[in-house]
Amino acid sequence: MRYQDLQFEQRESTLIDAARQLFAEQHWDRVTIAEVAIAAGIGKGTVYKHFPSKEALYARLVLDLSRKQLQELRVLQAASPAQEALRRVIRRAFELMLADPIQAQLCLHCDRPEFQARLESPYRQQFLELEQHYQQFFADLLSATLNNQTLSQADCQQLLWGVEACFNGVMARIASGGFAHWAEPIALNDYFTRVTDFIIAGLRTQAAELLAQPNSHE
Structure with a gap:
């Protein structure tokens, strides 16, 4: 160099x-x-x-850490039994969010359409590429959870919408400071467990329905 x-x-x-x-x-x-x-x-x-802008700085921070986290989750997946990988990956992803609430805030900020509209083109392209990497990672995780049964790309995308909604909810909760202000505070560890159970149960149920449909593998 x-x-x-x-x-x-x-x-x-x-x-x-x-x-x-x-x-x-x-x-x-x-x-x-x-x-x-x-x-x-x-x-x-x-x-x-x-x-060239504050948006570019925010984007770089989010992209760098998101790539690093994806690599860690891939290593965790590879080291986990197939049927445990999804649960371990979800919990670890939540722990990584909790360890860096500022990053969670920035991730939510960078995902806003108006932010992306202001962002320079090279950074927008990097976000699209990162999203594709996460989608492929999710498809691999899902396949292992379903005993290597493979759904179509369109079906995987539909399931990912639900998972994304749950993850964004957890990210927003962490970014806002948790549940300390509630009348009956909820321990974040318990919250993570319940959300993880919800995601896995929903994925298995929805995936089973999709697999039962004609042409679900195409």
């Missing part, structure tokens, strides 16, 4: 680390590019060579 390229990557890494630190100290929506530049010890103009 050329020295200039290495220097560019190191600067970018410094900026990302500085942004994460600032986001931990104050709400990420109030942090400015100028503040990130100061915290990183890099000129504001140089920051824009790496991230």
Whole structure:
């Protein structure tokens, strides 16, 4: 790698680390590019060579961590018995969300249509590619759960809609701070268990119905 390229990557890494630190100290929506530049010890103009907008910075943070988490979940799947992989992956995904509520907030923010509309084209393409990777991962998990019975791509997509709704609900709950403000607080560990049970039961029931339909494998 050329020295200039290495220097560019190191600067970018410094900026990302500085942004994460600032986001931990104050709400990420109030942090400015100028503040990130100061915290990183890099000129504001140089920051824009790496991230042309705050949206691009948010997108990079979400994309990087989402890819890292997907890799961890893939390793977990490979190391788990086929019938336990789905449950373990779901619970681990919830734990990863809980470990980084700021990331959960950013993920929800980056998924908004108006955010994606403002985002630069290369980042939008990366989100689409990441979504495809998660869809394939889900299809592999589902196939193992169904004893290697394979649903059509369209059927998998329909099941994924329900799973996504559940995951977004959990993400929103974590991003909002949990249930501490409720009259009868719910322990998040119990909440994760019940939602996991709900997802798995729904997937198995819906998948069985789809498999029973003609042409469900096409």
